[in-house]
Amino acid sequence: MSALRARCPHCRTLTAVAFDDVYECHSCGAVFGAGLVRVPRAWGDGGETMAEAARTELAYPEALVVERDTLDEQTDVIARGLPKRPLVLGGCCCAHIGAIRGLAARHDRLAVVWLDAHGDLNTPESSPSGNLWGMPLRMAIDEGSVRPADVALVGARDLDPPEREYVAEHGIDDDLSRALDGADAVYVALDLDVLEPGQLPVFMPAPGGLGLDDVERLLLEVASRGRVAGLGLTGLAPGADRAILEGLAAAAGL
Known part of the structure; x- marks a missing residue:
């Protein structure tokens, strides 16, 4: 499916067309602040429930659905097919890699606000589990799509020792001013396990999280x-x- 044309969530026709940052449906006239990128895959053991949750219906035009056999393929397809302003609904945080890569190619300096109970900063060598979903922020940094100085890691409270060493070495913290000042644009990667357990059903709840209002x-x-x-x-x-999900997207201006 072209990133310029999407399925309207209201009338279900493929007549939602991209204009600048928004989509407008030529059939029913509805206007939307983003195009939905659906990525129903989780890269790790036992992530089927996350993949299922990525099929949740949202009131945004579906511009791209990505299901590939390898993470490299998934990332490449997302980066190349990304609508101008994406709302990514992914199984695991690996969906963010392609979004960051695609948006970084459009902006001189892209900042990333990464909200997550976990750091997602492991490597294959440092990961205790080997699950790729524990590595996507590190992958985005290591491939050069975003600089550590332009990353704010918010709500993280369950980091492995190598991740703690990495953030200390590279000065990554939750300071929005540090990450956003001077940036041309920002991508917000929101793993909902950043929330205090019980706010929403999430795959890896961790106590001590943020409230929905936060x-x-x-x-x-x-x-x-x-x-x-x-x-x-x-x-x-x-x-x-x-x-609730649509309300969060609206708070981000989408």
Whole structure:
């Protein structure tokens, strides 16, 4: 499917067409602030529930559905087919790699706000589990799509020792000003396990998280500081309230 044309969530026709940052449906006239990129795959053991949750219906035109056999293929297809302003609904956080790569190619300096209970900064050598979903932020940094100085890691509270060493060495913290000042645009990678357990059904809940109000306020703050080029929602389990997800996207200006 072309990134310029998408399926309208209201009338279900392939007549939602991209104009600048928005989609407008030629059939029913509805206007949307982003194109939906659906990535129903989780790269690790036992992630089938995350993949299932990535099929949650959202009130955004479906511009791209990516199902590939390898993470490299998935990342390449996302990066090349990304709509101008994407709302990524992924199984695991590996969906963010392609989004960051694609958006970085469009901007001189892309910042990334990564909201997650976990660091996602492992490598194949440092990972205790070997699950690729514990590595995507590190992959995006190591491939040069985003600099450590342009990353804010917010809500992380379950980092492995090598991840703690990495953030200390590279000065990565939760300071939005440090990451966003001077950036042309920002991508927000929101793993919903950043929330306090019980707020939404998530795959890897961790105590001590943020409330929904906290996340909404943070998204509003990010949007007030500059251009949100895209938002990714990942880490869900089935049964998430779609109105809450759509509300978070709206807070980010999508």
